[in-house]
Amino acid sequence: MENQIDTQMQRRKGRRLVLFPLPFQGHINPMLLLATILHSKGFSITIIHTNFNSLNPSHYPNFTFHSIPEGLLESEASSSDLVALIKLLNIKCTDPFRDCMDKLLSDASEEPISCLISDSLFYFTQAVAENLKLPRVVLRTGGLSSFVVFAAFPLLRERGYLPIHDSQLEELVAELPPLKVKDLPVISSVDSDSYYEIVAGMVNGSKASSGIIWNSFEELEQSELNTLRQEFPIPIFPIGPFHKYHLTSSSSSLLAQDQSSISWLDKQAPKSVIYASFGSLAALSEAQFLEIAWGLANSNQPFLWVVRPGLVRGSEWLEPLPSGFLETLNGRAHIIKWAPQLEVLAHPAVGAFWTHNGWNSTLESICEGVPMICMPFFADQKVNAKYVSQIWKVGLQLENGLDRLEIERYIKRLMVEKEGEELRDRISKLKEKAKFCLEQGGSSLQNLDSLVSHISKLDS
Ligand code: UDP
Secondary structure, three states, X not given: OHHHHHHHHHHHHXXXXXXXXXXXXXXXXXXXXXXXXXXXXXXXXXEEEEOOOOOOHHHOOOOEEEEEOOOOOHHHHOOOOHHXXXXXXXXXXXXXXHXXXXXHHHOOOOOOEEEEEEEOOOOHHHHHHHHHOOOEEEEEOOOHHHHHHHHOHHHHHHOOOOOOOHHHOOOEOOOOOOOEHHHOOOOOOOOHHHXXXXXXXXXXXXXXXXXXXXXXXXXXXXXXXXXXXXXXXXXXXXXXXXXXXXXOOOOOOOOOOOOHHHHHHHOOOOOOEEEEEOXXXXXXXXXXXXXXXXXXXXXXXXXXXXXXXXOEOOOOOOOOOOOOOOHHHOOOEEEEOOOOHHHHHHOOOEEEEEEOOOHHXXXXXXXXXXXXEEOOOXXXXXXXXXXXXXXXXXXXXXXXXXXXXXXXXXXXXXXXXXXXXXXXXXXXXXXXXXXXXXXXXXXXXXXXXXXXXXXXXXXX
């Protein structure tokens, strides 16, 4: 048996995978974790990355890195219009990516390449791969639930749900219960046509690929998995949660993680702290930022708050806070620029996560059994928040805008009242399921085996 496994590994050792992450934190993290998982299965790994939000190869000595000059102007790279940026990356990366792939494919000194694994939002890579006659497998870094909604966009447009009209926000989307129109994964304030274009690129490019990998697990999104398996004629592999495989992996953080958060947490009572963080892209007005600050302060709970530079529009960092704000809290608050989030969520002092419900954050919170206060900003975050609060029932969604009194009330409901205990019980059960799917015979490990054998057959 052992010999058989060795031979299999040996065979795969002669195979290389090329991975291409979308250059944003919530996409880089899962792609690098996936690389680590597939490397542990015997594949050699090459990562292609853009100069924009460039990766640090020294963190991954086992992988080969190639950087491509996507040629973004400084003004484009710093734009807050995410949709325009993703669209532009799909245009500007095409030539340099194809040149890089050409070189890799013709390099006889390297192992043959089995397939390309690229982010679903790098939809241009489907045509490049087809031209090169190289199979492409997609990594979708969001959940299955929101993908089902993205795949329904043509229907939602036909039936008049999209574009969204303010008068319809509270209407139920009959085709996708319990979602209401306000939960649909749109980005307000951007050009809708461009947004529909990238959603269509993601969905159609995924459908045309040789398979889709998901950082999720069957027990969490079973009915959405069934829907996608019916609608998509290609193999689908939910093999998450990626960060819970027992593998040593380096940090792929673009910002330095402030370790002082852990020593501060060490001094707090068990399950007493609210951890508040809104991910790498969301932005707030100064007025919203102040409501959050006062809501947290008035809750009387200790809190660890990530205020990323750039979180508050028009401010460098904490300038909008009234002077002396932190001092009056007598050590009850710790504010940092970026956290070691996985360690924070796993810390026994953390009792709740006030999150924007990016998929990684949502999954990370589930895996540690930490109930959530949900405050989605845009796109798939809105669907994730609805699933957390209404389907899995492991969090409370702030529904009525940002108001300090409302925030204080929600924190009490979660941290002090019986309702909070119920949410905590339910998320502990989900945590167990997440753990189980990575144990022997668990669904994600079985799906990983299927993925490995699928990839191994792609180039034969
Ligand atoms: N993250 C982190 N430190 C922080 C905040 C976030 O390391 O202070 C990580 C977090 O663990 C997650 C990723 O950044 O893996 C954010 O991804 P997510 O999908 O939650 O949100 P996005 O940033 O894409 O909106």
